Structures are given as structure tokens and as C-alpha cells.
Amino acid sequence: MNIEFIEAIEQLEKEKGISKELLLEALEASLISAYKKNYGSAQNVAVNIDRDTGEVKVFSKKTVTNDVKDPLLEIDIEEASTLYPTAKIGDVISVEVTPRKFGRIAAQTAKQVVMQRIREAERNIIYEEFSGRETDIVTGVVQRFDKKNIIIDLGKIEVVLPPNEQIPTENYNQGDRIKVYILEVKKTTKGPQITVSRSHPGLVKRLFELEVPEIFEGVVEIKGIAREAGSRTKIAVYSKNENVDPVGSCVGPKGTRVQAVVEELKGEKIDIIKWDKNISTFISNSLSPARVLEVAIEENNKIARVTVAENQLSLAIGKEGQNARLAAKLTGWKIDIKVRIQEGMKVPKKIPQRMCLGCRQMKPKKELTRIVRTVDGKIEVDPTGKKSGRGAYVCKDPKCLEIALKEERLSKALDTSVSKETINRLKEDLSKI
Known part of the structure; x- marks a missing residue:
């Protein structure tokens, strides 16, 4: 190695931000390993690289003695005196042991270390770039499939779209361009690992920020989002300017704006709801497209008892209870919907009813089987439906x-x-019902 090598390292420091001193220290440590590997030495050696000329020298620590038994670890007092005139028996001195062909080894090692x-350095640059971009959206190209993970190329780096962050109704093909939400950026030994999402509510928020100037400028604020990815989303919006309709x-x-997000x-499907500080009004709005007649609030229990006309009941509840479920999630209130019966009509x-976790259908409670986590933490089948717990x-269908x-x-x-043991026990118990 020579002065050109030092100049190249100094150029790297300017262009890549790699410290010259740290790089040379790493190279010296690697050259020690290379020396011991190639020369089979157990010597206590040190490598020094001249910071100006790039010259490499290997030094061995040897003990001064008048009876040398191991030349690798010891040096005669007469020879030591020629190197260090003040040397005396028992001193440990540094002796240059640079092999003649060590320059070739040094060059190969330097290339690997650099x-x-x-x-x-490039990994750190990418990490620094993306570590501050969590919750942003980026556009990438579907590169390949790794088991159930989808690998997306962002140009500088590949990111991972795991199965639990994918939209169940979407099919992805190699070469597709898609927008994804940056969920997490981790620093690992193999470089930055970035996890992205298509199902996170934050993706909807960012898409509206891109499409709606009033949101980007802060005039219209997104107060909340409730999402069942791939099916339906409710988004609550509020205007800080009374002259702007949120x-x-x-x-x-x-x-055009909402359609761009839908596409x-x-x-x-996306329901845009007007947020209101009056919780009754907000809950009423959240059940759109159903028209609500009355909202009775129980503040202590955070329950809203909503009354609708008979012809609005199915709209208020929604398919498989989705509309009511999303409204409850959006408002943070439990919503109990009932019908106002016209005078003279027989009240049925x-x-x-409860929803099956499997088929997601609302069915009479008596047609379903309850699984409970009891107060002592056990998970078991509850045929009576009366055990305390969550x-x-x-359905009785094993599927x-x-x-x-x-x-x-x-x-x-x-x-x-x-656990697997609990799963097997539940299956066995359900088969007996």
C-alpha cells in the first residue's frame, strides 16, 4: 500500500462519510488476523499503517533474555541492544517482523475491509433516510414472493410486506406498482429492515393527505379512521374553517378525490363522516348511510343507545354488522341499535345474536358455540354460555x-x-357437542 491508498481513503471519507481513522484501525485489526492466519504465528503482534505514506509494518512483542528458548516470543539481549540501547533483561520490546510478501496480503485485506x-456506510445512509419516515407512504414495485411475504423494491432498498399487513382481497403480481405505508424501520446486522403495510389505517390517512389539499394544508383535519382493510373504511373529518365543508x-x-383513494x-368502500364535538351528533353521523332518529348517551358506561326506523335497521347494522362495528370503532363508544315500532304494531x-369468528355471519346465539377465557385464564368450550370470562x-361447523x-x-x-394443546382440546370438545 502507498500514498495513493491513503488519498483514496481520504476521498472515501469526503464522499461516503467513512472516517479515515476508523477505517485504518479496522484495517490494522484485520491485518493482524491475516498475519496470524498466513504465518501460523502465536506471537503477540501489532500492525501499524503510516497515516501519511500508507506503509505497513508488523511488530512482535518479545521479551529480552540472555537465554532464548522461543525466538518467536523472546530476543537475545545483544540483539535487543542494537534496537533499543537501554534495553535490559526482562523488558518487553517491539521488533519489526514484516514479511517480504506481506504487501500483497495487505492489499487484498485492504480491499475487503474497504x-x-x-x-x-451505504446501509447506514439508507437507515438514516428511512428511520425518520415511519408513517410515510412510498411507491414501490413488487419484486418477488418469499413464502407469504411480498418483497417490494423501492429503488434503494427492498422492503417487506408481511401477510398480516396485506389486504386479504388484493392479488399481487410481480412488476405491480403499489403504494405502501412504512410501518417499522429496524437496524440489523444485515442492514436496515423495513416493514410496510397495505392494511394499516395510516395508509388511508396518507392517501387523503395526497389527494385533498385542505388536509395537507391543515384546514381540514382527520379526527379518526376505522378500517376493515379491503372491505370498508370510515373516516371522520373536521374543518377548522367554518366556510370549508370537510x-x-x-x-x-x-x-374525484375520494375515487382516487378508492382506486x-x-x-x-369509504364513508366520509363529519366529526362533531357533540358525541350524540358524531355517533349519529358515524352510522351513515343510515338515518338515526335518536341517540341516548350513557356517559359512565360509554354506551350509546341508538333508535332508527324499521326501514333503516339493516343500513345501520350493515352487512355482517360491519356498519355498526366500524361506527363503534370510530367513535370509541359501544353502540346499541334498536327500532322504533310504529303505534299499533306488534313488537317482535x-x-x-352473535357473530361467528369463522364465517363472520350474525346468527342466533343458540345456534353458536361459546368459547371462553375464564377468570383463571383457562380457555374452554362453554356449552351453557353462562361461564364468567371473556x-x-x-358455528358448530368445524371449518x-x-x-x-x-x-x-x-x-x-x-x-x-x-397453544396447540388448547386448540386440539377445543376441537375435541366441539366435536362432542
Whole structure:
């Protein structure tokens, strides 16, 4: 190595931000390993690279003695005196032991170390760029499929779209250009690892910020989002300027703005709700497109009892209870919907219904089987439906339990992990009912 090498390192420091001193220290450490590997030495050696000329020298620590038994570790007092006139027996001195052909080894090692440091520097640059971009959206190209993960190329780096962040109704093909939401940026030994999402509510928020200038400028504010990815989203908006209609701003002229978001989400339905500080009004708005007659609030229990006309009931509840479910999620209130019966009409007996975790169908409670996490943490089948604890329901069809387990709906509903042993026991117990 020579002065040109030092100049090249100094240029790297300017262009890539790689410290010259740290690089030379790393190279010296690597050259020690290379020396021991190539010369089979157990000597206590050190390598020094001249910071100005690039010259490489290897030094060995040797003990001064008048009876040399191991030339690799010891040096005669007479020879030591020629190097260090003040040397005396028992001193440990540095003796140059640079092999004649060590320059070739040094050059090869330098190339490897420099390339490694360049890769590390580039990884750090990418990490620094993306670590501050969590919650942003980026556009990438579907590169390949790794098991259930989708690898997306952003140009500088490949990111991972895991199965739980994909939209169930979407099909992805190699070469597709898609927008994704940056969920997490991690620093690993192999470089930055970036996880992205298509199902996160934040993706909807960012898409509206791109399409609606009033949101980007801060005039219209997104107060909340409730989303069932691939199916339907409710978004609550509020205007800080009374002259600006928040819903109209998001819909856009002839619906162009909201339609652009819908197209990016491959047809996902979007309800734009006007947020209101009056919780009764907000809950009423959240059940759109249903028209609400009355909202009675129970502040202590955070329950809203909503009354609708009979012809609005199905709209208020929605398919498989989705409209009511999203409204509750958006407002943060439990919503109980009932029908106002016209005078003279016979009030039908209310049949308790629950949703199956598997097929997601609302069915009479008596047609479903309850699975409960009891107060002592056990997970078991509850044929009577009367055991205390956190419960969830499945159809008697074994396929529904399989779906609930595969999609991890049961563990989410019971707010706990479900072991394989428990799964097998549940299947056995359900087969006996």
C-alpha cells in the first residue's frame, strides 16, 4: 500500500462519510488476523499503517533474555541492544517482523475491509433516510414472493410486506406498482429492515393527505379512521374553517378525490363522516348511510343507545354488522341499535345474536358455540354460555373454528395466545357437542 491508498481513503471519507481513522484501525485489526492466519504465528503482534505514506509494518512483542528458548516470543539481549540501547533483561520490546510478501496480503485485506465499510456506510445512509419516515407512504414495485411475504423494491432498498399487513382481497403480481405505508424501520446486522403495510389505517390517512389539499394544508383535519382493510373504511373529518365543508373537500369535484383513494385501495368502500364535538351528533353521523332518529348517551358506561326506523335497521347494522362495528370503532363508544315500532304494531321478540369468528355471519346465539377465557385464564368450550370470562362464538361447523384459528381471530377475541394443546382440546370438545 502507498500514498495513493491513503488519498483514496481520504476521498472515501469526503464522499461516503467513512472516517479515515476508523477505517485504518479496522484495517490494522484485520491485518493482524491475516498475519496470524498466513504465518501460523502465536506471537503477540501489532500492525501499524503510516497515516501519511500508507506503509505497513508488523511488530512482535518479545521479551529480552540472555537465554532464548522461543525466538518467536523472546530476543537475545545483544540483539535487543542494537534496537533499543537501554534495553535490559526482562523488558518487553517491539521488533519489526514484516514479511517480504506481506504487501500483497495487505492489499487484498485492504480491499475487503474497504468494501465492507462502504457497504456498512451505504446501509447506514439508507437507515438514516428511512428511520425518520415511519408513517410515510412510498411507491414501490413488487419484486418477488418469499413464502407469504411480498418483497417490494423501492429503488434503494427492498422492503417487506408481511401477510398480516396485506389486504386479504388484493392479488399481487410481480412488476405491480403499489403504494405502501412504512410501518417499522429496524437496524440489523444485515442492514436496515423495513416493514410496510397495505392494511394499516395510516395508509388511508396518507392517501387523503395526497389527494385533498385542505388536509395537507391543515384546514381540514382527520379526527379518526376505522378500517376493515379491503372491505370498508370510515373516516371522520373536521374543518377548522367554518366556510370549508370537510366532507365535500374530501369527496372532491364529482367525487374525484375520494375515487382516487378508492382506486388505489382496489375498490375498498369509504364513508366520509363529519366529526362533531357533540358525541350524540358524531355517533349519529358515524352510522351513515343510515338515518338515526335518536341517540341516548350513557356517559359512565360509554354506551350509546341508538333508535332508527324499521326501514333503516339493516343500513345501520350493515352487512355482517360491519356498519355498526366500524361506527363503534370510530367513535370509541359501544353502540346499541334498536327500532322504533310504529303505534299499533306488534313488537317482535328480540332474538339475541352473535357473530361467528369463522364465517363472520350474525346468527342466533343458540345456534353458536361459546368459547371462553375464564377468570383463571383457562380457555374452554362453554356449552351453557353462562361461564364468567371473556367469550367469543363460532358455528358448530368445524371449518369455522379452523378459519378463526388460522386468521388468529380467536386469540384476538380472547386477548391471549392459544397453544396447540388448547386448540386440539377445543376441537375435541366441539366435536362432542
